[in-house]
Amino acid sequence: MNPSLELGPILRSLRHHKGAFSLLVLEVALGFVMLTHTMIAIRNYYRLYVHALGLPEDQLVVARRRFLQPRDIERARDAARADLAAMNRIAPAAAVDTAPLPDAAAFPAVLTRSQGGRDGREVLAWPLYATPGVAAALGIDVVFGTGLDAAGVADARGGGAKPVLLTWSVAEKLFGTADRAVGRDLACSTFGTGHVVGVARDFAFRGGWVPAPKAFIVVPAQAVTEHEIIYVLRAPAGRRDAVISDVTAALAGAADPDATIVVKRLERETTRFAQLSSGAVIILIWTGFLVVAVALAGSLALASFSVAERTRQIGVRRALGASRGEIVRYFLLENLVLTTFGLALGLGLAAGMNQLVRRIMEDMVLTADVALLSMTVFLTTGLLSALVPARRAALIPPWAATRTL
């Protein structure tokens, strides 16, 4: 039987059962809306989880010296100098104002060009205050200009422009092209005037969760507090555990009973945000699975009813010469038509819903691949759910047409 010839009876049947079929169309449409948005969220969280930070994460070590009592800043600086001298004999090290991949957001700095900011635009960047060896300690790749080491600066507080290192994306936003940034001055909301001495390949020190995670400005400073000094070290590949043990011994060896030492590998997977993103992916997969499973189970449970209701109709078709295969095909085609209607309606609803959702979170963008994947899921499950009643219907003998009920 020609499928196009079957469309006539199918459309007549749809008109006859319009109540039940409208509900199916609506269920597919809403299911599609839900599944597309769940997939978008899964994609976004997964990207956050696997987000390349641009740092050699598997080589990084974080060490802390925590003071048991508040220590004067000058004395804390002395401790930092001694620690760095000891650590640099083991691996490149630097003191930083905050640990890499911190679990909290903070305030970025607002940067503008010192002379005639481009269109008066402000560029926001995460400041990283660190001792000059930070590029080597974090494995930052300086692509234009020099690192902070070469600038030969320590803490330039109070005197003129501070030498700073920008990541590529910040330099580009602020000065048009990254290579033109070197040698230029900028104004920073946190420390005043800066002089760009180098541009580094993009890296995300605070993890991938914060807005503009790879927008960084590295500022030389003796990064200590009255309570703690945080160091980052870069251990050669495969030697991280040995470095941790050597650094622990070196820091503990310094005659400072009034402090505790904590040395750990940098483990992105164990940070709270990494756990959140992997957890969110699991929860969202479960939510998406639920909606498909509920719809599928409902359709399968309806199989016996939908066949029983149409026994006479099928019996007549069989009596008029329709083969079992044609009955199966009829059911599948009917379901395909309904699912297609549902998906068409769902596409419109999903576009509307996406407008609403993007007002809440901008990165929840509905893309063609997500829409296509959701359509495939619904077409497949739709056909699967139609297969059971279709096969049952195919078993109906032609004489069933003569039954009254």
Added chain:
Amino acid sequence: MRNVGYNLRLVGKSLRRDPWFTVVMVLGQALSVSIFVTALTTSQRYANMTGQVRGDVFRVERDPNTALVRFYRGTQFEVFGEFSANYVSVPTVRALAATGLATASTVNFVSVATGGPVEGPANRLAVRFCDAGFFEIFDVPFRYGGPFTRADERISPPAAVVVLSDLLNQKLYGGADSTGRTIRISGHDFRVAGVMRQRAGKLNLWDFGVAPENIANVVVPFAFADVLRPMPVFSYPPVATNEGWHAIAESPSGVTEYWLRLPAGEARTQIKAVLASIGPHWLLRPANEIAGRFSKPPPPYRIFVILTLVVLEVSVINLMRMLLAKATSRAAEIGIHRALGAGRNVIFTRQLLEGVVVSMVGSLLGLALAIPTVTMFDRLIPDLPVRLAVTPTIVATTLLICLLAGLVSGIYPAWRIASVAPTRYLGKI
């Protein structure tokens, strides 16, 4: 009433006739309800904060940095840009406190120190600095003991007493009564005067703007700031970490929230005048307004609630389809009922009742399933140390929504089946 009982018996019979079909209907509804309840618990963490603060309380704020507000908008840290308005410098706090106009006032900021119970090793310890007014302004409930008082602050030197948050007490003392125990913070010993009570499944108003890892904290009188020399976790404009406390305390950078309780009338006008003399952009923000602003859950949770609402809708339509199919298959039987004298309203009510019963049983099962789902959510997404909780409000909201869902899913099938003409099937039997 007898009719309801009779109808319920008939509904029970009808549901027992196709047990697997009933199971699918109930289970579909239950699973959807369980995930919806989970989403509700996440958003409920941010609800009912107004009750935590008195009506005559204000916070000193200024205009937020618009570039920062724009930067964070549409991200999961949406309100963070606005936090740039919340921090006041220590000199400003001193100037406002010197007026003596507030009946109670408190600073509120968190710093990280090293310490812990004296009998154990020193670890990272989050410390909240505030004044005795904190407990009065926020009407803080206590699990054990009580707050430190203004008298504790006034004596010289101030009494070395602290209060633990419920979460820190759990962490350090396993939730036992720790009043009278000694805790060492940055080398100084303090006696625990009380342990605050954490509301189940809800964040505290005073914890907004505090990083999750610092919510389990020890509350220390601000009078000890010069001794403990805190490094405030957040400041705006940001202070450099290598500035010591004494430099920070003199700087114009905002490092602390400042809350005041002000009687109506003259005191408010005078405080506003003092603020105007400090700078042009300072204002008194009513605490109820702040509580209302924080009652909105963060964007990901709002989207999660929307998604689970769609799941619930899908399950309602699914239920409607199943009830309709079931009712249609029994059209002949209904026709006989009608022929024997049953009115349309009787058939309609019975069918509607079936929808409501399935929906309510599904929702009760869903609420039961929500408990492991919420626990799983908490483990997988340890967003905040305040555990999610299925509160009575959530149970009541869910039951109400499910009752409505049951009515909605039952009405169409009931109307369809009640419209069956009694003569339609009689000749065919």
